Each structure stands twice: as C-alpha cells, then as structure tokens.
Amino acid sequence: MKTLDCLFCGMQVARDAVRCPKCDQRLADQTDGHMLTEDIAHQHETVAQAMRKFARLLAEADLSRAAAVRLIVGTGLIRERVLEELSTLQHRGEILAYDTEGRNQGSVVVTLRQR
Numbered sequence: 001m002k003t004l005d006c007l008f009c010g011m012q013v014a015r016d017a018v019r020c021p022k023c024d025q026r027l028a029d030q031t032d033g034h035m036l037t038e039d040i041a042h043q044h045e046t047v048a049q050a051m052r053k054f055a056r057l058l059a060e061a062d063l064s065r066a067a068a069v070r071l072i073v074g075t076g077l078i079r080e081r082v083l084e085e086l087s088t089l090q091h092r093g094e095i096l097a098y099d100t101e102g103r104n105q106g107s108v109v110v111t112l113r114q115r
Ligand SMILES: [Zn+2]
Pocket: 006, 007, 008, 009, 010, 011, 020, 021, 022, 023, 024, 025
C-alpha cells in the first residue's frame, strides 16, 4: 500500500486517505512549503507541449505537496494559454491563487496550499 506521512503528526497514512486517522488533518491541504519551478516556454515548445509540461508539473506538485509552483511562461501564446487555464482551475477551486511574479510578466506563481 502506498503511504505518505501526515505532516502534522507524522503518522503514515494511505495515499488515498482524505484525513489523517490520528489527528484528523485534511491531507490534501498539507504542505512543507516548498515551491517547484519549471521553464515551459524557452526550449522551442509548441503550446501543446508547454501545456503538457504544465499539467505534469501540477501533478508532481500535488504528489509532493508543494505550496506553490513557479512557471516561466515567456510573453507569447504559451503565457496566454496558461493564464486561461489557471483562471479555469481557480474557478473550480483546484488552485488557491495565481499572479505574475512582481514585474516579471514572464513568470507566474501559482499558490496551491497555504502554509
Ligand atoms: Zn496526522
């Protein structure tokens, strides 16, 4: 059986559990605070390839319980598509928030979990 550690009490819990059986914390909300970063726009990616990288990064962030991901999206079509997708994900409640990183329009930080 695949397990993960409850970050609150340290108990080993089944990966598909919603709450920790010991301390009752919601497991999907837990994070150790780390951020994953990936450049999805500067290796001559097509929009479709960039969106696959984006989806993979979000899946990886979900498994590793990252607090956030930073996407380097450039300034063109990939950025537009990523922002559209993030708007949809936020509307569905799958991400908490997203914003461009300060004045750097080519970098988007997506908040997944609160510390
Ligand atoms: Zn626990």
